[in-house]
Amino acid sequence: MSKIILIFGGITFVIAYPFFVIKYFETKPALLMISHYWLIPTTILITIFFPILYFKKLKGDQSGKSKIRRINESFWSILVGGLCSIALINAVIYSIIITTNTWVINPTKEHIKTPVIEYKTGVTSKGRRTYDIKFVQQNDTISLGVRRPYRVGEVFTKTMNRGRWGFLYSKE
Structure with missing residues (x-):
């Protein structure tokens, strides 16, 4: 057991x-x-x-x-x-x-400053809220898992890293 x-x-x-x-x-x-x-x-x-x-x-x-x-x-x-x-x-x-x-020694940094085009709220099994936002960055729609709520049209500003697999992430 x-x-x-x-x-x-x-x-x-x-x-x-x-x-x-x-x-x-x-x-x-x-x-x-x-x-x-x-x-x-x-x-x-x-x-x-x-x-x-x-x-x-x-x-x-x-x-x-x-x-x-x-x-x-x-x-x-x-x-x-x-x-x-x-x-x-x-x-x-x-x-x-x-x-x-996230296991990259020198990740490439990207500064993102763009409006949110879609916003979704979810709830985990423990009752914790999750937020997913979408925005357009370099002719591509990016979905991010974030920790705070955003509104559609609100400007998302963040310096993020490109990781080992080429996905955006930020620990701060």
Whole structure:
């Protein structure tokens, strides 16, 4: 039981780390990187290994149940567990991409001063508010995860860094 708590504690730390350390970061390129390079391999690996894990370790005692009910329970357990595993692994990969983007010795600095064209508010499972803003920078629409609310039309001014993967970020 303590191993499971340590594993999920480590996963929670890895996922949460960039959201507390990096104040501003570009979200769209990291999601595109996951969809282009990581989504299919993680889906294939989970599709192969999760049923093996289920039948060897997770499947409980199913005596006294009809064959149809056992098959139905196994199918839904594998499907839901597999989808949750894929989501969890990709969340870890997303956080690792955002974090490793900041591991640059001499990042190139960019000064951004442009109006916000779109604004979205979200709420995390812990009740913390998240804010996403969009603005046009060099013929491209950039989405940033930020810590404070902005209004559409408000000028976003910030000196940001280009990281290892080419995404904008700022720790201040």
